[in-house]
């Protein structure tokens with residue numbers, strides 16, 4: 353393989369910052385007054401959701417807000433869309449089951465998001481969740 | 482709240498922490514060194530590896546209070562003040578041992594400890610085994626292994642003995 357021009361191995365510009373720990377990933381962002389979200393997830397593989405009582409979480413220190421699937425629906429927050437729509441052989445659109453950001457009515461796997469707590473620190477959000 | 486005094490990359494810090502604060506939280510949130518990453522929080526991925534008194538440690542699995550009095554080195558502390566890279570960083574760069582860079586700080590810190598603790602030489606097999614605690618989702622490991630083998634003679638100051646598999 354040639355050592356210059358086409359086929360040459362070229363050093364990447366971005367490697368230097370990655371190698372020095374100066375990359376800037378989403379979790380590295382730290383703005384003044386930033387809040388933290390912590391997601392409470394299902395510990396059941398398949399279960400109906402009863403009424404979710406968020407009052408204790410809301411009263412927990414540092415908590416700013418608590419949202420459930422019902423809140424998302426009431427606010428018109430849609431589900432996670434499928435990024436690649438394909439058609440069936442007969443041309444009809446593919447079946448796209450709803451995928452709410454927070455579970456509504458039922459959880460379908462361990463780890464299914466049930467509620468989200470927003471607080472001033474990560475620890476406060478975690479404690480309340 | 483307990484106080485922790487430790488040296489990070491040569492600078493002395495005294496920080497108030499909770500009992501449950503992890504070393505990685507202290508480094509990222511209290512000292513602002515975000516080069517050390519959290520990929521899993523459960524001791525699997527190795528993105529959080531730092532050196533504590535010269536030995537590689539998964540900082541998501543050590544309490545901040547356990548590091549009281551320790552000397553900690555993170556990825557930010559490897560290059561010289563004039564910007565000269567550590568040989569391991571240089572070889573990672575040279576051999577294209579990174580893509581997105583998320584695993585890289587932990588990889589480099591683990592790799593340095595691996596080379597330092599094997600002055601007798603390292604086989605490819607040993608390097609691969611030594612990296613068991615570090616996951617990379619981008620590179621396929623091949624170039625990481627090459628970079629570590631290339632850094633060994635630079636760090637040990639001698640040619641790599643032909644080690645038997």
Ligand code: FES
Nearest residue numbers: 520522526527541
């Ligand atoms: S964050 Fe420590 S091992 Fe993954």
Ligand code: FES
Nearest residue numbers: 580584617618619
């Ligand atoms: S370079 Fe992306 S995870 Fe290793």
